[in-house]
Amino acid sequence: MQVPTSLNQACTLCGNPCAMWCSRCQNTWYCCPEHLQTDWPRHRRDCIPASQNTTSGYNSNMIATPPPAEPQYITVTAILFAPEADRWTTTQVHCRPTPRSSHGICPIPILQMFFPDGLTEGIVLTQGLNGENLRFPLHLWYSPTALQRSSPVNRSIYNITCGSASKAWCGPVVVLKFNGSRRQGYTDASPNDLPALSAYFLAYK
Numbered sequence: 001m002q003v004p005t006s007l008n009q010a011c012t013l014c015g016n017p018c019a020m021w022c023s024r025c026q027n028t029w030y031c032c033p034e035h036l037q038t039d040w041p042r043h044r045r046d047c048i049p050a051s052q053n054t055t056s057g058y059n060s061n062m063i064a065t066p067p068p069a070e071p072q073y074i075t076v077t078a079i080l081f082a083p084e085a086d087r088w089t090t091t092q093v094h095c096r097p098t099p100r101s102s103h104g105i106c107p108i109p110i111l112q113m114f115f116p117d118g119l120t121e122g123i124v125l126t127q128g129l130n131g132e133n134l135r136f137p138l139h140l141w142y143s144p145t146a147l148q149r150s151s152p153v154n155r156s157i158y159n160i161t162c163g164s165a166s167k168a169w170c171g172p173v174v175v176l177k178f179n180g181s182r183r184q185g186y187t188d189a190s191p192n193d194l195p196a197l198s199a200y201f202l203a204y205k
Helices: 033-043 144-149 154-159 191-203
Strands: 019-024 074-081 090-098 121-127 131-142 173-178
Touching: 074 154, 074 191, 090 173, 121 191, 131 144, 131 191, 154 191, 173 191
Parallel strands: none
Antiparallel strands: 074 090, 074 173, 121 131, 131 173
16 A cells, blocks of 8 residues: 655554545544554444545545454354253354345354254244234244154153143254344243243144
């Protein structure tokens, strides 16, 4: 990067003379791209794009604005029905963010540790007891292989339904909770979600 010979500005970060600015706002000065990168977490809050009327293209004294930080994995609390357990438990599930081009699409839960064969299918539960709509739908992930071979019987689901279900559920089940009816993300599941789940398992055929 070529630096102009006229050094009549002070670097925002270190105070040294400089003549390069942020290419986005064209109003904050830095002596090198590294100092803009370092200052970006603070500067981005005040970095307002320059008016199109005053921008004449890229100049040698512009420093490229750092791209926005990549979204981080999120972790939510899920309900786990393990086949060998006597009761349900809560567990932490990591979710991978979707690409930027898929904005508005729900993150992808990482569930391999709960399903040894790596095969999962999902069911969205939108109604609870007595058919009322759930404000926060539930996302049930299960093993289609275990259901097809009818083994192993899920003891924790058997116990939560008091053995009254017309058909036993087999294999592990992980339940995540959507953060709204649009299903664009997850929030923490809790014991308050158990009545709707119990009703679903009782009706399973």
